[in-house]
Amino acid sequence: MKILEKRPENLHALVTEKSAENQSFRNFIHALPSKQIDFTLDVIIPEVEKNIDCTQCGNCCRQLQPGLSEEEISGLSSIKNINVEDFKNQFTAREKGTMIQYMTARPCVFLNQNICSIYESRPHSCKDFPYIDESRIKMYWKRVMEYYKICPIVFNTIELLKKEVGFNFYFT
Ligand code: SF4
Ligand code: SF4
Structure with missing residues (x-):
């Protein structure tokens, strides 16, 4: 599982670049069964957390x-x-x-x-924090996107979720 970005200072530019893609992913994810999303997140989140050291970041404590x-x-x-x-x-x-x-x-x-x-x-x-699960992704997308801008764990989880559920294939 490849971590894409660990530095919170780089997220802002990536968020702008991925704005249309994320809008499309929001619609895509709504059509998927909740169980599939939950199961995929259960695999992704521990891997992402294992690879990102919060003591090298602290960005949520600066921004929230x-x-x-x-x-x-x-x-x-x-x-x-x-x-x-x-x-x-x-x-x-x-x-x-x-x-x-x-x-x-x-x-x-x-x-x-x-x-x-x-x-x-x-x-x-x-x-x-970072409060990321299937129901929040589906029901509080705007808030998840706020965290995606500041938290490398959220950013990488969403990006890996896109890959694991086949969205990248659909979007490109
Ligand atoms: S935001 Fe919470 S975790 Fe971060 S420094 Fe303050 S009390 Fe600690
Ligand atoms: S939870 Fe996210 S924003 Fe907070 S320190 Fe960890 S990686 Fe950084």
Whole structure:
């Protein structure tokens, strides 16, 4: 399995180049059985993750604003050694019209070079990233494409998925 791109700084140009192709892939993937996509992702994702070292990247921690539960805010304010209200005021915001809270700083205040300084205590939304599975690909394509622009794991997973399900043959 050949990894195509490991450097997040190169993704932007590739995304522009592949814009029409990705639009077409979106339609193609919708016509495929969910089980086939799931089965293929189960093979691809571990291989991609094995070949990409997140400690050499850290781009999600520079670009994204992870969601936080109230409990996580409390834990992170203890780590920062400040009270919860001060932590909220300095480091978080609430999504308009919702109860969703998220960290505002980009890069994240807990990022040290490419490494999370609170790795064991990082929020669930960080642990779960890059959230890639069949239902997200089908239902939240726009969001998957946002992650495809910044995360080499997502980029390579989508590119290998195209190959494994025969899209490259269809598209060229
Ligand atoms: S808490 Fe850690 S894993 Fe989450 S965005 Fe910040 S540095 Fe990255
Ligand atoms: S999850 Fe993606 S963006 Fe984040 S560090 Fe790993 S390869 Fe980079």
